[in-house]
Amino acid sequence: MLNTSKISNPNLKQNVFKRKTILKCTMAYIVLIIAIVFAILPILWILSTSLDAVNNLSSTSLGLLPRKFTLYNYREMLIGPDSHFFRWCFNSLIVSVTTTLFSLFLGVTAAYACSRFRFRGRKLFLNMFLLLNAFPSILSIVAYYKMLSILNLINTLGGLVLIYSGGQLVFTIWNLKGYFDTIPYEIEEASFIDGASSFDIFTKIVLPLSKPAIAVTSLFVFMSAWNEYLFAMTFTSNKNIYTLSVALWSLQNSGNYSTNWPLFAAGSMIIAIPVVIIFLFLQKSLVSGLTLGSSK
Structure with a gap:
């Protein structure tokens, strides 16, 4: 059977x-x-x-x-008598974009050096950076204030850029170093044999392959600077250089708009729009670019 x-x-x-x-x-x-x-x-x-x-x-x-x-709340937020929204938005853009560019310039070069070169103090440098990131940023607020006072950068956008860039270097260096470590070194060796210089290898091979990691790092650095409130509130008292987060707080505490929660909510929705636009712009690199960049 x-x-x-x-x-x-x-x-x-x-x-x-x-x-x-x-x-x-x-x-x-x-x-x-x-x-x-x-x-x-x-x-x-x-x-x-x-x-x-x-x-x-x-x-x-x-x-x-x-x-x-x-739609009254949105109108008051944009063109209200106590609102200087476009000025505040310009300040936030200047601070966030400059912080992103400055952090990437220093972070990319430092991360590549830590990934590819072996020099004395490399591990100590990375571990110290990681240790600094373990402490809350509020602990450094007094030191930051004294430093900005000496440099005459209180109530300036440059002072905020300096603080934000230094604070984001830890994340930038560690995040980019981890990605640089995944790029095969044999690709750089082959290019060097073909006559490419170290600068050409870095700019024409390593950076294009690292677009996904650079996009992710740029987004997080921009969001951190765009939404930061504590340092901006502490080191700025002039309404003309307020960022959006501090400006929204100032409107909420002003006489005309005191405890106006719908206005506060409208401002929160408007502030989120640039971050959403940047996310949509970098979506290709954040999603499909991760696999594409590593496989190349």
Whole structure:
């Protein structure tokens, strides 16, 4: 007789495997959906508050629809009598873009040197940088203030750029060094044999292959400088050089807009727009570029 057990067993195992796979995928999707809901709800709530004419932030229910729709809060934020939004936006752009460029210039060169060259004090340098990152940034606020006072950089955008760039160097160097370590050194050796100089290897081979890591680092550095509040509030008192985060706080504490939560929510939504635009602009490098850059 034909033994059917040997024929049916593989089918049975395949069906069990499919069921387990479907169950795992279903559970994964459920967890992701719950996480997405918790991530989107606060954003929808802030958007609803910014479009609401009723100034009431506290509520017993989480309403996602404005009780009385209005665009007044956005108009007041952009062109209100106490608002200098475009001036503050310009200040934030100057600080964030300059911090990003300065941090990348120093971080890329330092990370490449630490990745490719072996010199005395390299490990100590990296470990000290990592140790500095373990302490809260607020501990250095007095030292920063004395340093900026000596350099006459209090109430200047240059002082903020100096502080932000120094604070982001730890992340920039460690993040880029880790990516440089994954690039095969044989590629550089082959280029050197073909007659390429060290500068050509760095600019024409290493940097193009590192676009994904540079894009990720740029985004995080820009976001950190764009959203920073503590140092900007401490080292600036002139409204003409306020960044958006400090300006939003100043409007919330001014006489005309005191405790105006819908206005605060409208400002928060507007401030988030540049970060979203940059994320969309760098999306190709952040997602598909990761695999593409490493495989090249």
